[in-house]
Amino acid sequence: MQRLTTAPLLLIPLLLTGCPNVNTYGTARTTPKGQISHGISAEGWGFNAETETTDSTGATQTTDIQFFLPLPPSYHLRWGVADQVDLGFHVNNLSSLAFDTKVNLFKGRLDLALDPGVQWYNVKIGTNETETSINVFYFHGPVLIDFNASEALSFVLSPGVVYSIVSADSIGDSDFERATTIDGLSARIGLGLNIRASKKFAVHPEVTVLRSFGDTKALTYMAGISFNFGHLPSFDDIQ
Numbered sequence: 001m002q003r004l005t006t007a008p009l010l011l012i013p014l015l016l017t018g019c020p021n022v023n024t025y026g027t028a029r030t031t032p033k034g035q036i037s038h039g040i041s042a043e044g045w046g047f048n049a050e051t052e053t054t055d056s057t058g059a060t061q062t063t064d065i066q067f068f069l070p071l072p073p074s075y076h077l078r079w080g081v082a083d084q085v086d087l088g089f090h091v092n093n094l095s096s097l098a099f100d101t102k103v104n105l106f107k108g109r110l111d112l113a114l115d116p117g118v119q120w121y122n123v124k125i126g127t128n129e130t131e132t133s134i135n136v137f138y139f140h141g142p143v144l145i146d147f148n149a150s151e152a153l154s155f156v157l158s159p160g161v162v163y164s165i166v167s168a169d170s171i172g173d174s175d176f177e178r179a180t181t182i183d184g185l186s187a188r189i190g191l192g193l194n195i196r197a198s199k200k201f202a203v204h205p206e207v208t209v210l211r212s213f214g215d216t217k218a219l220t221y222m223a224g225i226s227f228n229f230g231h232l233p234s235f236d237d238i239q
Helices: 006-018 175-180
Strands: 001-003 038-054 060-069 073-084 087-093 096-106 112-116 117-125 132-149 155-156 160-166 186-198 203-211 219-230
Touching: 073 219, 087 117, 096 132, 132 186
Parallel strands: 001 060
Antiparallel strands: 038 060, 038 073, 038 219, 073 087, 087 096, 096 112, 096 117, 112 132, 117 132, 132 155, 132 160, 155 186, 160 186, 186 203, 203 219
């Protein structure tokens, strides 16, 4: 088995072409109706997959592709449009746009919400002479579950599925291009910690893992921390 580890600093410029961003950085509870909240997050993105190639002798070689890269920051905005319903608008890693709708089904010590959304980004592969532009769409289907320990602290679990569509039949040769142009169905699971310093400021570290059901069996993970401020959801009922 041959293992390839990509140097993060060398690939930072490539990240401006976009990559999957699956963290939610929030609770199942929504921004109050008619109000707006914001978030700014710092993140890193990792990828692990195996590929098989056959040489001229017919021998099969397995290559383990692994890397973890720091990402540019992301900005998130949430707007409360109804009681227990809000909309999310995201500029992920300065290179990708996303939108979601969160519906808080019930709340108490245990909160539950559905949070479907879509993300778009563009990847350019090849050289200047043969460069190809590929659009990638991620359709997210997480369920958000809050375990509210106190008025100031919640554990947030986010299981679900993700479906991605790539606008090209072929992908590039680099590890980064392969990682950012995987299509098909994936399972997802995330764990976050919502720490509320005040009614208008919270810190939310989160890790989310995706497992592809495709031939590559790729494992993708996102680790980050968001600083949320503005009209945040209320937890005054938790004592």
